[in-house]
Amino acid sequence: MTFAGIRTRALDPAIERALADAVDTGSLDPAAANRLIEADIDTLPLLLEAACAVRDRRSGRTVTYSRKVFLPLTNLCRDQCAYCTFVRRPSDPQAWTMTPEEVLAVAEAGQRAGCREALFSLGDKPELRYASYRQWLARHGYARTIEYLRDMCELVLERTGLLPHANPGVMTEEDIALLRPVTASMGLMLESTSERLLERGGAHRGCPDKVPAVRLATIEAAGRLRVPFTTGILIGIGETAAERVDALYAIRSLQDRYGHIQEVIVQNFRRKPDIRMRDWPEPTLLDMLRTIAVARLILGTTTAVQAPPNLMPDGYDAYLLAGLDDWGGVSPVTRDYINPERAWPHLGELKRRTERMGFTLRERLAVYPSFLLRGDEFLDPRIRERVRGFVDPGGLVPIDEELW
Numbered sequence: 474m475t476f477a478g479i480r481t482r483a484l485d486p487a488i489e490r491a492l493a494d495a496v497d498t499g500s501l502d503p504a505a506a507n508r509l510i511e512a513d514i515d516t517l518p519l520l521l522e523a524a525c526a527v528r529d530r531r532s533g534r535t536v537t538y539s540r541k542v543f544l545p546l547t548n549l550c551r552d553q554c555a556y557c558t559f560v561r562r563p564s565d566p567q568a569w570t571m572t573p574e575e576v577l578a579v580a581e582a583g584q585r586a587g588c589r590e591a592l593f594s595l596g597d598k599p600e601l602r603y604a605s606y607r608q609w610l611a612r613h614g615y616a617r618t619i620e621y622l623r624d625m626c627e628l629v630l631e632r633t634g635l636l637p638h639a640n641p642g643v644m645t646e647e648d649i650a651l652l653r654p655v656t657a658s659m660g661l662m663l664e665s666t667s668e669r670l671l672e673r674g675g676a677h678r679g680c681p682d683k684v685p686a687v688r689l690a691t692i693e694a695a696g697r698l699r700v701p702f703t704t705g706i707l708i709g710i711g712e713t714a715a716e717r718v719d720a721l722y723a724i725r726s727l728q729d730r731y732g733h734i735q736e737v738i739v740q741n742f743r744r745k746p747d748i749r750m751r752d753w754p755e756p757t758l759l760d761m762l763r764t765i766a767v768a769r770l771i772l773g774t775t776t777a778v779q780a781p782p783n784l785m786p787d788g789y790d791a792y793l794l795a796g797l798d799d800w801g802g803v804s805p806v807t808r809d810y811i812n813p814e815r816a817w818p819h820l821g822e823l824k825r826r827t828e829r830m831g832f833t834l835r836e837r838l839a840v841y842p843s844f845l846l847r848g849d850e851f852l853d854p855r856i857r858e859r860v861r862g863f864v865d866p867g868g869l870v871p872i873d874e875e876l877w
């Protein structure tokens with residue numbers, strides 16, 4: 474294996490060896506990862522080059538995205554993350570739980586715009602906190618949000634053909650089993666393995682669903698049930714560099730056991746005026762490049778590495794230098810309700826910037842090609858049947874120039 478970086482000084486031979494091994498074997502030594510996450514000017518070029526070599530082996534020069542609509546089923550939540558602008562209390566005029574009619578209207582707009590994914594993202598179990606919301610659910614015939622979500626996934630699937638991806642927070646194995654027949658995939662950001670963030674003044678103070686072990690248990694349950702799964706880390710919320718690396722290894726370990734993780738998101742914290750962390754420093758582009766590259770080397774070729782383009786609008790194309798191979802869901806119809814001030818790039822702009830870096834942009838479904846091509850175990854038969862009509866033999870959506 475050869476890869477020659479631009480060097481101004483000799484590198485530590487141990488780091489050089491660890492990078493070469495990571496490219497050769499698809500896994501990175503933890504001691505090296507903890508140093509590389511803070512790579513300096515001498516090490517950074519080689520880190521990026523190694524990450525690109527691993528990415529190229531996994532996906533060549535193809536970068537993917539999913540054309541989606543965003544369905545924020547409810548913005549009530551029992552947690553209170555210090556960086557969240559999505560969440561509302563029931564008394565807030567902007568509190569919103571979508572009715573079935575609203576869900577269907579958005580999904581139909583997405584269908585008209587050529588979308589294929591319906592991303593359901595919502596607050597975590599608000600019924601455990603708010604009596605008024607429990608009453609709303611009861612009036613609609615439900616005891617729990619997850620049951621309402623199941624029926625809304627079914628509604629969208631049946632009436633529009635869009636493939637639901639469900640992201641309702643922490644789930645039990647029974648919850649996941651309930652959603653599996655009506656979804657193409659599910660997701661839960663691990664965010665961090667740092668217990669410190671739950672302490673006073675921490676980003677996850679007052680968030681029972683942000684206990685790392687609880688989130689890891691959900692990801693593991695999805696593995697047992699053979700569900701194509703999305704997870705990731707949120708960087709810059711008070712975790713240390715070592716904790717960031719630890720979270721990536723926790724994900725890799727679950728991937729090695731179950732093989733169900735289809736993508737790992739590296740998401741950067743963004744400061745907003747109306748959050749508790751309004752004065753907190755944001756990760757820089759350099760932080761993102763180092764973290765994406767280390768994520769790529771820890772995860773090897775086992776999964777896609779994704780970062781949201783709308784959260785670094787001036788520099789997201791540089792992510793391709795760090796081993797990224799997916800832009801995530803981009804919507805031509807709905808805004809990013811989690812980061813409403815950050816518009817998604819126009820798909821034509823995303824394509825132009827991707828191609829300028831030497832890559833081809835291709836649309837994928839809410840379930841990645843590798844899960845479509847490796848047998849039936851990862852998808853419910855009904856979902857598999859629908860998906861079949863959407864993709865080419867490589868598992869990606871055929872190119873339709875009219876959509877650009």
Ligand code: SF4
Binds near residue numbers: 550551554595596
């Ligand atoms: S769990 Fe999600 S929706 Fe709830 S407060 Fe945290 S970030 Fe916001």
